[in-house]
Amino acid sequence: MTAVLPPAWRSVLPHLGRPMPPDLTPESAGGSAVQVNLPLELVRQSVLDREYWEIPGEVADAYRRFRPTPLWRATGFERAVGARVPVYVKYEGGNISGSHKLNTALAQAYYYKRAGIRELVTGTGAGQWGTALAAACALFGLRCRVFMVESSLRRKPYRGVLMRMLGAEVHSSPSGLTKISGKPAEQIGNSLSLAIGEAVEYAAGHEGAAFSIGSGETYSILHQSVIGLEAQAQLAEEDAEIDTVVGCVGAGSNFGGIALPFFAESAAGGERPLLVAAESSTAPKLTRGVYAYDKTDATGSGPLEAMYTIGSDYRIPDAHSAGLRFHGAAKVISAMRHSGDIAATAVTQNDALEAGRLLTLHEGVLPAPESGHALAAAARLATDGADGMRARRGVLVCVSGHGYLDLAAYEQLLDGELGDEAPDGPALLAAVSGLTPVGAEPGATGPGRTALLTTGVRP
Known part of the structure; x- marks a missing residue:
């Protein structure tokens, strides 16, 4: 393929249709104010309704060492899972970090x-x-x-x-x-x-x-838009049709990078694919979480952000999906989930690593366990469907990184020693019990929060 590096990142902010809920500072949440040490340009990229941001020359030069990244139709994987529609893989593991990061x-x-x-x-x-x-x-x-x-x-x-x-x-x-x-x-x-x-x-x-x-900041998701922008050009070169885009979600930068350029394009008049966030079943913020204000780290010194969360104090079960084991989703991803612009599904680590094994066996690419969650979701969507969703024409899935430093996890899979620990329902409820629902006054409680966790699925 002859796709080239995009000259600019593309922001989804101008296309959301409504402003995102503002952060709550510790002062407005009952604490003291906090100083944010962030370059002005990153602040601007997080708040301005500007669609295109030119990639600085020095950054573009660094990108060219590994971008554009490959995209191909994974016909071997399709046969292995019994896919009824084409599955296209966008691979981000071919750099020194081994991932899209x-x-x-x-x-x-x-x-x-x-x-x-x-x-x-x-x-x-x-x-x-x-x-x-x-x-x-x-x-x-x-x-x-x-x-x-x-x-x-x-x-x-x-x-x-x-x-x-x-x-x-x-x-x-x-x-x-x-x-x-x-x-x-x-x-x-x-x-x-x-x-x-x-x-x-x-x-x-x-x-x-x-x-x-x-991962979770709006500017980091903007920088990841190079993934989706390249994929759009590469699919067009192949005259390939897709109606579903899948990425794994820790806080949201990988999913946002592959999916949100398609959302922006649809807002400009194109067809909007089904955008599916694949998360770990051990940290199911988008499928079992609540939309509330929560802290982003254990210090609680920064602003409280509006996010889908299982509670920053919830002790997430141990799993090999380490990069997905964050308690909350990025605020822009959460806002789009709340408005129904994106969908979500949860995947166990057994299913994720089995999907990774199949990609390794049939495509010659060893994915990270995190990427296996997206592959497992893509396989479901390309076959019998998942959570009421199904691809009709084709699936694009982002393999966010390689798994060469995760072979211990695959060894457990091959030896039949890999297990899954499901989240504890009462512990989930306890972890979100003191959070302020989005749209409520600070300190307020809302009956809808527990109902969401109990059902485990958001409409």
């Missing part, structure tokens, strides 16, 4: 360096984001510090080695370097929330450092 890491490192920042600090679950930020910092001459969830680092020690090869300082979280890491487990919520909270605290206490996050 590098698309926004490079952009953020560029903007933070221009703003005078000398060190970027972050938290990571599976390690893809930490690796991407380490690579971007190395390219733009910044220091990098990563707090990685302890269970993930233990399972995937070579993620830590790769980050260190790229010059980053890597800490297992809880690290003991921050005040929040010393709190009792019941006070710090889930593991990824803690790792992010440690990064927030560390950055706030060190001059020249800034916290950087790669």
